[in-house]
Amino acid sequence: MTRSNEEPSGELSILGYPILAWLIFFVAAPLILVVILSFLSRGEYGGIEWHLTFDNYRRVFQPIYLNIFGRSLELSTVTALLCLLIAYPVAWAMASANPKVRTFYVIALAIPFMTNLIIRVYAIKIFVGMDGPLQWFLHFLHIPFDPYALTQNTVLVFYGMVTSYLPFMVFPLYAALEKFDFLLVEAAQDLGASNFKILFGVIVPNTRVAALNSFTLVFIPCLGEFVIPDLLGGAKSMLAGNLITEQFLKVRDWPFGAALSVILIILLLGAPLVLRKIFLGSIHGVAA
Amino acid sequence: MLRVVNISKNFGNQTNALKSVSLNVNSGEFFSLLGPSGCGKTTLLRIIAGFETASTGELYWNDQRVDVIRPQSRPFNMVFQRYALFPHLTVFENVAFGLRVKRVDTRSMKDRVENALNLVGLWSQRDRLPETLSGGQAQRIALARAIVNEPKILLLDEPLSALDQKMREYMQTELRELQQRLGITFIFVTHDQEEALALSDRIGVMNDGNLEQVATPEELYERPNTHFVAHFVGSMGSIRGSAVDHQSLQLPNGQVIRGNLGRVEPGLTAEAFIRPEKVRLSKIVVGATKLSGDGLRFDRGEGVNKVRGKVLNMAFKGLHYELHLGIGPDQRLRALVPPEKMKFGISIGESVTAQFSPTDTFIFNCPSGMA
Numbered sequence: 001m002t003r004s005n006e007e008p009s010g011e012l013s014i015l016g017y018p019i020l021a022w023l024i025f026f027v028a029a030p031l032i033l034v035v036i037l038s039f040l041s042r043g044e045y046g047g048i049e050w051h052l053t054f055d056n057y058r059r060v061f062q063p064i065y066l067n068i069f070g071r072s073l074e075l076s077t078v079t080a081l082l083c084l085l086i087a088y089p090v091a092w093a094m095a096s097a098n099p100k101v102r103t104f105y106v107i108a109l110a111i112p113f114m115t116n117l118i119i120r121v122y123a124i125k126i127f128v129g130m131d132g133p134l135q136w137f138l139h140f141l142h143i144p145f146d147p148y149a150l151t152q153n154t155v156l157v158f159y160g161m162v163t164s165y166l167p168f169m170v171f172p173l174y175a176a177l178e179k180f181d182f183l184l185v186e187a188a189q190d191l192g193a194s195n196f197k198i199l200f201g202v203i204v205p206n207t208r209v210a211a212l213n214s215f216t217l218v219f220i221p222c223l224g225e226f227v228i229p230d231l232l233g234g235a236k237s238m239l240a241g242n243l244i245t246e247q248f249l250k251v252r253d254w255p256f257g258a259a260l261s262v263i264l265i266i267l268l269l270g271a272p273l274v275l276r277k278i279f280l281g282s283i284h285g286v287a288a
Numbered sequence: 289m290l291r292v293v294n295i296s297k298n299f300g301n302q303t304n305a306l307k308s309v310s311l312n313v314n315s316g317e318f319f320s321l322l323g324p325s326g327c328g329k330t331t332l333l334r335i336i337a338g339f340e341t342a343s344t345g346e347l348y349w350n351d352q353r354v355d356v357i358r359p360q361s362r363p364f365n366m367v368f369q370r371y372a373l374f375p376h377l378t379v380f381e382n383v384a385f386g387l388r389v390k391r392v393d394t395r396s397m398k399d400r401v402e403n404a405l406n407l408v409g410l411w412s413q414r415d416r417l418p419e420t421l422s423g424g425q426a427q428r429i430a431l432a433r434a435i436v437n438e439p440k441i442l443l444l445d446e447p448l449s450a451l452d453q454k455m456r457e458y459m460q461t462e463l464r465e466l467q468q469r470l471g472i473t474f475i476f477v478t479h480d481q482e483e484a485l486a487l488s489d490r491i492g493v494m495n496d497g498n499l500e501q502v503a504t505p506e507e508l509y510e511r512p513n514t515h516f517v518a519h520f521v522g523s524m525g526s527i528r529g530s531a532v533d534h535q536s537l538q539l540p541n542g543q544v545i546r547g548n549l550g551r552v553e554p555g556l557t558a559e560a561f562i563r564p565e566k567v568r569l570s571k572i573v574v575g576a577t578k579l580s581g582d583g584l585r586f587d588r589g590e591g592v593n594k595v596r597g598k599v600l601n602m603a604f605k606g607l608h609y610e611l612h613l614g615i616g617p618d619q620r621l622r623a624l625v626p627p628e629k630m631k632f633g634i635s636i637g638e639s640v641t642a643q644f645s646p647t648d649t650f651i652f653n654c655p656s657g658m659a
Contacts, residue, residue, distance in 0.1 A: 186339050187372035191386035191437065192360045201385075205376040 031265070038258035046252030056259035065243070069263065072240035075229065076222035079161040083169040083218050084211060086162065091173035095180065113167045121160055121231050128156065152234035160228040165221070169214045176210030212279040216272050223268060240264050289314055290336070290441060290473070295345035296497075297331050305331045307497040308345065313441070313475060318467050320476045320484040323494035324520070329477045330445055332494070336475065337366045337443050349440065365439035369446045371430045373418035379405070379429050380414040386437040404436035405429075407466065424455040431466070441473040448483065460487055481521050485509065493517050511549070515559065515652035518550075524561040525622035527595065527615050528654065531558040537651060540616055545593045547651030557654040560593075564610070566648040567623035569640045592643050597621060599638050613642055 012020065038056055043049045059065065094105045112120060128134045129151055138145050184206065188198045204211075226241030244264065247257030290313040297306040306328045313319045321329040334340040336347065338359030347355035354362050365386070373382050383404055387397045405411040408428035418426060427447055434442055447463075448456045464487050467474045478484050484491050485505040492502045493516070501513040512518035519526070527545065529537040531552035537560060538544050545560045552558040597613035600620070608624040611634070615621055621642055625634075634640060 181370075181372070183368055183370060183372040184374060186359075187366070187368060187374070188385070189339070189359045190337060190364075190366045191433070192389045193385070194360070194389075197389055202374060206374070 034258045034261050037255055038262050040255045042253045042255050046254075048254055056256045057263075059256060060259050060263055065260070068238050068243050069240050069267070071238070072223055073267070075157070075161065075225070075239065076219045079158060079165060079222045080169075080215050080218040082158060082162050083166050084215055087166060087169035087173050087214065088211075091170050091177050094170070094174045095177035096182075109167050109170055112163065117164060117227065120164065121228055124156065124160055124163075125151070125231060152232060154233060157229045157233040160232045161222065161225065164228060165218045168217045168221075172214040172217060173207070173210055176207050180207060208279050212275060215279070216275055219271060219275065220268055223271070224264065289350060290475075291348040292332070292336070293346045293348065295332065295335060295342045295347065297328070297335065297340065298343045304497050306335075306342075309494075309497075309499045311492060311499060311502065313473060315440075315473055316471050318464070318474045318476065318487055318489045320478055320488040320491045321494055322478055322481055322484040322491050322520075324479055327494040328497040329479075329494045333366075333443050333445055333475060333477045336441075337364060338362050363440040364443055365434035365437050365441075366443040366445065367427075367430050367434050367447045369449060371418070371426045371450075373421075373426055373429055373433070375418050377418075378414065379410065379416050379418070379421070382418065382429060383433045383436050385433065390437075400436050404432040407435070407469075408432045408462075423451050424459065427451065427459065428462075431463075435466075435470065435472065439472065441475060442467075444474060444476045446477055446479070449478070449480070456483075463487065481523075485521070493520060495520070512561075512650060515655055518561045518650050518652055519559075522563065523622070524563055524650070525567070525613075525620060526559050526561045527619045527621060528557065528559045531556055531651075531653065535646075535651065539595070539619075543595060545595070545649065545651075546591075546646040547649035548646045549648075549650040550652050552651050552653050558651055559654050561650040561652070562621065562644045562648060564622035564624045565608075566644050567621065568643045569611070569613075569623055569625060569634065570643065571634065571638070571640055591646055593646060593649060594641055594643050595621070596639060596641055599634055599636050599640060602634070602636055613640065615642075 037048065039052055039054070041049050041051045041053050041055065090105070090109075094102055097105065126132050130147060135145075135147060135150065180203070184202050185198055188202045193201060224241045226239045226245065229239055230242060240260070244257050244260045247253045247260060251257075292309060292311040292313075294308045294310055295306055296304055296308050299305055309328075309332060321332060323329045331340060335342050335355070338355075338357070342355055345355075346353060349363065374385065377385065380401060383401045384397055387400060392400070401414075402411060405414060408431055410425060410428055410432065413421070413425065413429075418429070421429065427450075430447070444463075448459050451459060460483060463474075463476075476484070476487065485508070488505055490502060490504055491508055493500045493508065495516045501508065501517045503511070503513075508517065509522050512521060518524060527539060529539040529545065531537045531554045532544065533554050534551050535548065536544050536546045537552060537558040547560050595615055597615045599611055600614045601612040603610045604627075605624075608626050609630055611623045611625060613621040613623060623642060
């Protein structure tokens with residue numbers, strides 16, 4: 001859609017200079033530094049030695065680190081899938097609700113979103129924790145349980161992840177479904193389609209671009225996420241995010257940390273392309 | 289035969305969208321529902337299709353009650369005003385949608401899709417996506433998508449209103465020919481009275497949730513039953529006054545107009561309608577009335593209605609000139625005059641006498657609220 005009648009000149013307007021400066025100083029320059037760093041080696045006391053090497057990348061491809069990246073990918077994929085499954089009906093309900101109910105949905109979804117992440121995660125931790133209401137309730141009902149397994153487990157990790165990232169999925173989906181032409185549903189009904197066929201033959205194909213965008217929007221930040229898995233899953237689940245943090249802050253192996261970061265960045269850039277292929281297949285030019 | 293029995297519809301706390309409408313549509317008929325927007329015609333169509341549920345009343349297809357079954361199971365198909373083609377499917381797949389849903393075997397499915405697309409002349413466009421089609425093409429695909437299912441009734445919701453004038457006229461002919469070739473019952477919703485008159489076997493005129501009159505186009509044109517039908521169909525000129533007896537009304541200037549068609553209640557506001565082609569004009573010459581000399585000998589007796597007016601507007605329409613005569617404040621009469629009869633020269637602003645026979649004059653009481 002053309003918004004203005006003027007031909008784009010290809011030149012950046014003066015109003016664009018600040019953002020350009022921002023990109024150069026705070027995105028491009030650090031990235032270049034990280035890439036350069038990843039080819040250097042670690043000094044004996046945690047410093048950097050100007051000695052070119054590929055060793056850092058060789059280390060990344062050791063099974064132990066590949067495993068960590070694998071777990072990060074798994075966490076992101078499962079979280080994004082869970083979010084998609086939960087968000088689709090919610091977005092649908094929002095899109096078809098009357099304006100008052102819709103406002104209520106928006107506020108209900110946005111309020112937890114405005115709370116600090118750490119506070120939200122600690123709230124979950126306290127709820128299921130040693131003296132928390134859940135354990136008290138289970139005691140009260142005389143249901144036997146393992147208090148340690150209850151406070152830190154994979155289910156909790158996904159619970160925390162999904163609650164944190166759900167709004168990223170719901171809002172773009174809602175925006176797309178709101179524009180969806182419900183006449184198509186009537187047309188499909190008229191042609192004899194079952195509700196199942198209407199959902200998967202008409203609604204899903206026509207909203208898959210939005211589904212892809214929201215999926216990507218959740219998938220990408222999840223890939224670097226480590227706070228939630230750390231707090232709710234315990235130390236046993238090392239992820240790409242905390243691996244990198246550790247290399248920089250604890251192990252003080254900056255070059256290796258930089259190499260890990262470069263790999264993560266490549267994954268982040270590559271993921272949308274792969275997802276696009278999976279979601280959209282070979283058909284092009286279909287709008288949301 | 290489709291029978292609509294006492295169907296009414298209320299939307300929430302709104303006034304009745306449909307007020308106990310009853311109607312029969314014969315098999316193989318091209319039936320139009322005609323009315324202004326908001327008259328309930330689309331609601332009635334959507335109830336027949338099954339997208340709306342009637343508040344009261346029943347719907348029968350050949351003695352089988354259909355208002356209780358899902359839209360998916362009714363033997364009807366709909367052509368939507370905004371086409372509603374599936375944007376992610378090619379033209380072929382759009383048309384094949386209904387057949388795939390019904391699990392028609394691949395071979396006959398392909399044959400039927402090809403036939404339907406050939407019928408609308410778009411087989412060559414089968415691999416295109418809907419967004420690349422023009423409005424007229426999209427509407428023909430929507431038509432093919434519906435008729436490929438061989439519905440007992442095809443429901444058309446203002447299918448031509450989104451098209452430009454040329455394409456609309458072309459599609460009107462196409463639709464009529466298609467209907468005659470297929471022999472399917474068409475129920476066609478439109479607000480365009482010319483379109484309804486040109487296409488239909490019968491027309492149901494709707495107003496404010498009521499079915500005002502059901503008749504053939506000729507009957508509707510020649511014998512409107514109600515004030516609304518006279519007003520809506522055939523663009524007649526009208527003059528308003530108050531009824532003096534059952535067959536005549538008096539204009540504010542004291543003149544009396546007689547009408548043999550229709551009937552009014554004395555004392556109430558009434559309106560006389562005259563087809564513009566039935567109005568004869570003559571120039572007013574001081575002291576005498578000179579006939580326009582159109583060769584038609586008018587009896588100057590009591591019978592003929594005569595009103596004085598002033599030419600407000602004049603437009604050449606090819607076959608004739610269309611003139612608007614101002615009779616009084618807010619009173620306009622239309623007259624169609626063949627070009628050869630314009631020789632004696634009528635110009636804007638001139639005073640003329642309009643004559644029309646009581647046998648061509650419809651009179652109705654104005655509905656309350658209109659006076």
